[in-house]
Amino acid sequence: MDFSFYNQLLLIFACSVMAIAVLNKLRMPPILGYLAVGIILGPAVSDSIADYQTIALLAEIGVVFLLFSIGLEFSFAQLTAMRRMVLGLGGAQVLSVTAVIFLVGWLLQLPVSIALLAAAGMALSSTAIVSKELTEHNELRTEHGQTTIAILIFQDIAAVLFLTLIPALGNDSYQALGHAVLLALGKSIGLFVAMLLIGKFLLPKLFHEVATVRSQELFLLTVLVIALFAGWITHFLSLSMALGGFLAGMMLGESHYRHQIEHDIRPFRDVLLGLFFVSVGAMLNLHLFVQNWFIILIATASLLLVKSVLITLLAQLFGQKRETALTTGLYLSQSGEFCLALIALAGKQQLVDQETQSILLAVSILSMVTTPFLIRYSSLIIKWLFPQSPITPADTHEQEIAQLAHKLNQHTIICGYGRVGQSIGRFLKQQQLPYTALDDDPIRIKEASIAESHIYFGDCRRTELLKAIGVGKARLAIVCIDDPTQAITITKNIRSLRHDIPIIVRTRDDTYLDALKSAGATEVIPEVMESSLMIISHVLVMLDQPAIQVRKQIDQVRKDRYQLLHGYYQGEKSTLVDPKGKPRQILHAITLREDAACINLPVSELLQVSPTVEIQDIKRNDQSIADQLDTPIQQGDCILVSGLAEEIEQVETLLLSG
Structure with missing residues (x-):
């Protein structure tokens, strides 16, 4: 069995773990860690990755899942409402940036095919990076987030057209060029209508049947199959797999299961998207970068400046506030992954020489590397440009x-x-x-x-x-x-x-x-504890306990800071950490054997065994002896403790083995 791909994947993930751990300590975007891993493992440094095609396929699936999760946020009704921004602003952005960069290339006396190729590629932004940053910063629903996504949607559609133009440019035939454009448009419109019908009539019934089975595995597999199948269809039609993922997500955007789908797909999306950024970093040629560093830096800075200015002006023309428009311009000022694909395809068609291709790749990748910083510090940039202006x-x-x-x-x-x-x-x-x-x-x-x-x-x-x-x-x-x-x-x-x-x-x-x-x-109200006390009070009253006595018991629990309610018995689906990664308090029962080290110790000494683990109760023949301080501990006694799992393990070891 050939384990070469397995070894490469293991190496990528291991290096990514270390890189992201370091960047988290430095409070830097994890995307930079993936890019750094790609550069180190790529041909520029160690050349440790050999199976690029498989890695690239997994990376593209990650982008499909990303666009699928973004599509969940945009139903057909929302997309229809955004049509002015998608078609109007998005179309104006792609056309204007393409025209300006083409003009610059023509003035620099570049061949028309290379100037057009560079202009088309640089007009597109990084859907993967920008969408991920918007998601992580919870900005998808903000005004600039909606504007940014609208432009990215049109860019993804435009990318399909640009990719179909490359073979036509190689044929030097205007007829072939027009035929390619019309064919791509026809496929996109037909696919959109088909997806719309499937999403309206078929998928709701499918998910209803899947949900009635109450199988998490079946639900998750159904989601994965739909996302991957949509990507396969668009790839089969020579369109963007990412576009298929977005359309599939949009079909499910109005589903009652939208939140569960997004939750289930997130681990696959994040891991595979990390591979995408690794593959991007691996494409950077450091040797060429050192040779042409000045040209690459100037070109990158010019690209960021031109795109941000043009997008800002266009967004303002479409009614956006100055700050929202400038934020959108900064977010979309980079080149993107479709540009990398465009340049690679053009290289295969021999439309661009190797050196120019490497320089264009370097400019694109460097602009993508700067994106997390531009997004993170966009508020400071706007504040610097407009000191008296609001920025959010x-x-x-x-x-x-x-x-x-x-x-x-x-x-x-x-x-x-x-x-x-x-x-x-x-x-x-x-x-x-x-x-x-x-x-x-x-x-x-x-x-x-x-x-x-x-x-x-x-x-x-x-x-x-x-x-x-x-x-x-x-x-x-x-x-x-x-x-x-x-x-x-x-x-x-x-x-x-x-x-x-x-x-x-x-x-x-x-x-x-x-x-x-x-x-x-002044007061802290733990919701779970208080709801438990509310239920307990109702239970006791319905069991004919005096209301005054019940109120005193409840007040005493609050006075003791809910000590009686600390911890709970773990179940099959329980986790030892909360959603924020902090350890939970649990309950654990310890039954003492005849050789336990704490046998014959008095109850009073046992209650002081640990400052962090609470002894909730000590049972002997179903009777509590926790208040009998002088009573010695015996074989068969059950000690109920609450605390963090690691601390409970230490106390259990102490009680049993000394």
């Missing part, structure tokens, strides 16, 4: 928020207007108590602000916005953010602005209770 949707409305909220006094501030925040708001409104809410979900705020007043878009962590919504005059602040690290930051910022305001923080559980108290929270 929240900044844009900051003065407006302050003007609208300045009349409020002794009001309640709600940070996070999700399910819990909205429930609180309804009760405050019913009692005619003034409040204002802040949330960073633009769709939610758009919906809520139509029916309610004093609901604003913005990042609750920003002290400027907290001041704008009147934290200085507020009576109470409520933090309803799911992310505990964000909740801690918001609490600290509110407390830094007002030392006397009561702050109530809602959390999922009590894992971060001490951290939130230290940050300045």
